[in-house]
Amino acid sequence: MTVQPPEPSPRPAPSGALRASHDDREAVVEQLRDAAAEGRIDFDELDARLEQALTAKTHAELAVLTADLPRPPSAEDRPALVLKGGLYGASRGPGRWEVPGRVVAHGGVGGVRVDFTRVECRLPEVVVEAYGETSGVTIVIPDAWVADTSGMDPGTGGLKDETTTDRLPGTPLIRLTGSGGVGGVVIRHPNRRERRKLHSNPTGG
Template sequence: MSANDHNTPLPAPAAPAGELRASHQDRDTVVERLRNAAVEGRIDHDELDERLERALTSKTHAELAALTADLPVPQDPEEQLPPLVLKGGMSGAVRGPGRWEAPAYVIAHGGVGGVKIDFSRVRSRLREILVEAYGETSGVTVVIPDGWTADTTGMDPGVGGLRDRTTPDRLPGTPLIRLAGSGGMGGVIVRHPNDKERRKLDENPA
């Protein structure tokens, strides 16, 4: 071992997450949660004042976490959206490709006219979106952007089959499309945009 090895300082161990210093934004986030909890009747006004004072003077994440430990974790607004139900009926049903807010649960019945769900312009912070697809007579097509991936292990291919034409390369922060249901007679397809759809997206970037 050389002399330099003895003189090289060892890196300082990382502080536990709870001991990390809180920022102004961290404190503001807790203050908002406490105020919402008071509005919902979870804590009374005296307790609110006490917790707010402690929140504004907290120095670490652990001190802030203690103030909200007995409160429910707030849901993302997308998780509160009701399920989207699409029924192909006689004339078919299409959702997208314009901008739309996707819920965490989508149910599609292909019927006679078929259903197409196009997530090409959806921006979602959800970790997963469950698509329960029933191909029935004319099938269901699910289009997802590049960088999104699909899990089809929960699908029954039925007579019409299941065709997964997606790539496994998932970008960070994108939702997983989890498919369930049955292909029925018409089958279920999940894929990325085709050439024609890509041209339309390029022509209308908004």
């Protein structure tokens, strides 16, 4: 009996050869329009580059269109969002807000709540440092997001993870670190009351 050697696994495509998505093309279009508004390229060149951007098939084809332009600021460039509970508590959300790559929450005496349910976030990962301290920290994430709590020290207040593992492609991973302290840290999806509000007013406007 002849044993056939295993077929080699397909090699991953170089990043520049990866197929571009509609969102990738739209991001380049916006960057080109901003460059024209700033006087970096003239409008004839803008038209030519826009046409190429809209028909680009790969990341490499898009990259050459913006290679001579400044890189636009991204969410990763934003400074960390720091929330301190203090005496009266602190919160961010549930309205729309810009999500940086790192969020630091100190529960303090008043507690902290971080609500991501109405945000649009294209980051692959958001690090949330939560310190329960006296009154705790509550983090609410959309149903399609997941959390990694393996780096969290539960402390005396504990860690309550009520999230699922069903992650929708294109959504960020919430990497939770820090310590539960006395107040503890809770990370969960919206409850019934919050879901009713989301359904009745999905835009949060």
